[in-house]
Amino acid sequence: MTKIPYPGKPVRGSKSGAPIMALFDLLGRRWAMGVLWTLRENEPCTFRELQDKCETISPAVLNQRIKELRLAQLIERSPDGYVSTSLGKELYDQLVPLGAWAKEWAKELPDPESGDT
Template sequence: MATDSDARIPRPGQPVRGSRTGQPIMVLLDLLGRRWALGILWQLHDGACTFRDLQDRCDSISPSVLNTRLKELRAAHLVERTPEGYALTLEGCALFDLIEPLGAWAKDWVNTLSIKPP
């Protein structure tokens, strides 16, 4: 049975931000563009951690936002609950491997701007 929170999870073929037709790339970008979604994936790439540890790693993200994002990322098969805590799935690891080079690119890119990185 679908819940109200399930209705907020982006799905291919359904309208999402930037796409009325729900193209897969736009569905992914909608999910990853949500507050803290990328940060959670980034923090989990080092291995599983508990809810509280993940909250601390994410600069004390509110429990409600963290819970919502974890539900969405779990529904998207990117994160799973393990005995050790939350962890990336195989799909989540594959996605991280694609996203990680963007971090290096961003460091180079920021040097071309007049903005200093944090």
């Protein structure tokens, strides 16, 4: 059976059980964010369409992420393919400002090629 990080339980990187840590554990899994982003911007998508849009994702990894994200109630299967749930859409909307912050943060960091640290 597929397991997902669960608030209130120890997760990868944290024994606190804090809900944010469970979310970070889930979203930190390979391709989890890519699947969420792709569905939010291109929904609905069949398995094959989702695989094509994610380009380098293997069918096994995509299948695993779909199972986990469905268990987490962030995506669901519709008659036309996979779609974001209302929770998944809300999460996406919350992550957009974080993405904008990350772009500004990246501008502040020294260029790793320049040798400056």
